Amino acid sequence: MSRPLPVAGPAEVRAAAIRDLGADRGAVAGVVLVNGLASAAGLMGPWLLGRVIDTIQAGSGDVLGAVDRLAFGAVLFTVAQTVLAWWALKIGYRFGERTAARVRERLLKRALALPPRVADRLPFGDLIARGSTDASLVAATLRFAVPEVLVAVVHALFLIVAVLVLNPLLGLCGLVCSIGVAAAVRWYLRRARPAYAAVAASGAELADVIAGTAKGARTVELLGLEHRRTQATEAALTHARSARLWALWLRTVLFSWSDVSLALPVAGVLLVGGALYTNGLVSLGIVVTATVYFRQLVGPLDTLMLWIEQLQGAGASYARVEGAAGIPGEEPPPPPNAQDAGPADGDRIEVSDAHYSYTGARDVLHGIDLVVRPGERLAVVGTSGAGKSTLARLLAGLDRPHTGSVTIGGTPVADLPPDHLREHVVLITQEHHVFHGTVRDNLRIARPNATDEEMHAALDAVGAAWLAGLPRGLDTEVGHDTHLDGAGAQQLSLARVVLADPHTVILDEATAQLDPGTARRTERSLAAVLRGRTVIAIAHRLQTAHDADRIAVMEAGELVELGTHDELVSAGRVYGRLWRSWHSGSENRRRPGNRDQVSR
Structure with a gap:
């Protein structure tokens, strides 16, 4: 508010x-x-x-x-x-x-x-x-x-x-x-x-x-x-x-x-x-x-x-x-000592009995308990308004739970200084921004000393094939020599993540602006590039959840299910109903008659 x-x-x-x-x-x-x-x-x-x-x-x-x-x-x-x-x-x-x-x-x-x-x-x-x-x-x-x-x-x-x-x-x-x-x-x-x-x-x-x-x-x-x-x-x-x-x-x-x-x-x-x-x-x-x-x-x-x-x-x-x-802010956390400037207990992310409210009048998250293991790919799914994006902000340190805790390596995420925090966790949302300047300048926001080879590799990793068509390559002025559409701008944002190289990446519907084919290619590329790192994906396509190691299901601000795709489908509860509904809808869309109807 x-x-x-x-x-x-x-x-x-x-x-x-x-x-x-x-x-x-x-x-x-x-x-x-x-x-x-x-x-x-x-x-x-x-x-x-x-x-x-x-x-x-x-x-x-x-x-x-x-x-x-x-x-x-x-x-x-x-x-x-x-x-x-x-x-x-x-x-x-x-x-x-x-x-x-x-x-x-x-x-x-x-x-x-x-x-x-x-x-x-x-x-x-x-x-x-x-x-x-x-x-x-x-x-x-x-x-x-x-x-x-x-x-x-x-x-x-x-x-x-x-x-x-x-x-x-x-x-x-x-x-x-x-x-x-x-x-x-x-x-x-x-x-x-x-x-x-x-x-x-x-x-x-x-x-x-x-x-x-x-x-x-x-x-x-x-x-x-x-x-x-x-x-x-x-x-x-x-x-x-x-x-x-x-x-x-x-x-x-x-x-x-x-x-x-x-x-x-x-x-x-x-x-x-x-x-x-x-x-x-x-x-x-x-x-x-x-x-x-x-x-x-x-x-x-x-x-x-x-x-x-x-x-x-x-x-x-x-x-x-x-x-x-x-402007009223929050009390700044005490400055960390040199020996504990960052997490001291590895890269383990733990959410313990976290409650959160935007206005202070009503909680939108209720008693969330979650442990994200280093190196795993976790998908967070749920209907609109279930609290997925709010949980992502807590995990990224952008918000602080009113009660409970969100820690990384035993250190509260929101207490980490910004320069240390971004070395560990990066949140990418579907709200991206491209600055007026060259493609090189836009990429070096994530890593100022990145070489041309590293920038090319980062763009290739996210499937940014449009780079080959730019008149001056990395020196092309975005907004002057060329204009990137929503998909290109999002791929540029994802390439920054590759260059930043954090151990944990939170994707809050980061591929929502891409067409399904491009989104799948981008997600596969990211999975290959980020192998061995933690990836938390706020997914609105259940196919994305299907590829995850584990799936966390949110409903009305609560974590109601946690497990693998097969386990949750077999259980037949919230995720099972969502999967059957989405799968049957996909089958209908693939039928020839319905494809013509959709195209019309």
Whole structure:
């Protein structure tokens, strides 16, 4: 059963942001330092302009020469400001790229580190949204917002300090007139965090509904659930639309309010400065300089207002990305000592009184007792829902029994570290995956140092005759030069098992996607290659069970029979009935008249 994924709190987000900034503190310091120099250079232009006005107004000495020198100085400082600002943004953008990469890699590592038994119960639509939409938004924010916000903050602080030093009265007047901006930001921030959290959550809900519908499309069609799934999708769309409209309304109010508020400091300084100049308390140059400073302040404040809005969405996404660290898992087993890192009692697999439940409310396996002898081929059969695949997951260490034990060589299978576990047991299901890349790359996932001869032998072992028809052999790009059908993809997965060379292989209907003839050839090849190793086959074709050394029969989560094919057929119980039913059906299908009927 899936559970909602956790979302990091404000304190956790701040701690993560501090760690990300601290990981590249040199770049952050560089942005602040270089932008401080740029802001200082930018202050000189308005100050020199005020000096020009005062010089012209005084009208004494070489006015024209003084004005030329002041104007030339203003040009030099403007050029210096432009170059330094460009340099600061360059440092900031590079910092953003590196930090965005760290955030993505951290999320990927956390997702890959989840135990399969935990990952299987997560809402994968939400996890996909966190790894795509949320991570992209966080990356874009780190790439652009951090440098631009730092530049804007430093520039704004320099301008405010400069106008206060120039004339404290005019500076205080401008700051008082800026209260409207502060009020707009405060009003917005009080409402924005829950609004953007709702936007992110509704987007994840929509992704989960769509992904779930796509994954279960065949089931939806077979059961006639199209209308119900359409309603669920429309409900998720309506929820997402409402959340986005609420956030949009907040932005509309913020920008309208701030546009008016940003003009007030300039107007206030002009009015108060004009009155002070009329009374001879300040020079005209000081009034003009203070006005230009506050007019320049509009730029960084406007940038901050724009990013404040976008930072709310990014903050919600950052909280969701960092929330992956809080996905509840299981208590990790104690690290093994060097001398007992693996099974200490051979390759014997033993299941003792194992009970298991997916939800904790009802057991799906009841008191399973089973011993798998090294080197034997065991087939597990039963009707759909009997618990065969669940037992396979326990044997492979993907799930842990709630009571009882599943051990290999006396060591609990689920306690083995992944690298040690896969040296002993490998589970192959009918859900296979082929990665974009060469056939060689796909095979070397199982054994990175495998030679071409070993890879050819592994593919031959599983009957992958299609290799001979590929344009570039093992160097053929899967998904580009060629596309493997379901049978070819499954054979590629089985070839990985041959290369991995574990002592126990669990096949959970691994040949279900192959046609009967190919499946039989593949199973015979695997039997030949894996001779002397343990093979546990979850079989849905009873012919596969017929070839096994022993057969375990599952019914309603219980192990009801265990023995050879002949013993179980003679007993005439569950397996005997299944065999007679399957055998008579096979005979009917082989009759000429029925073959024509089936073909039609």
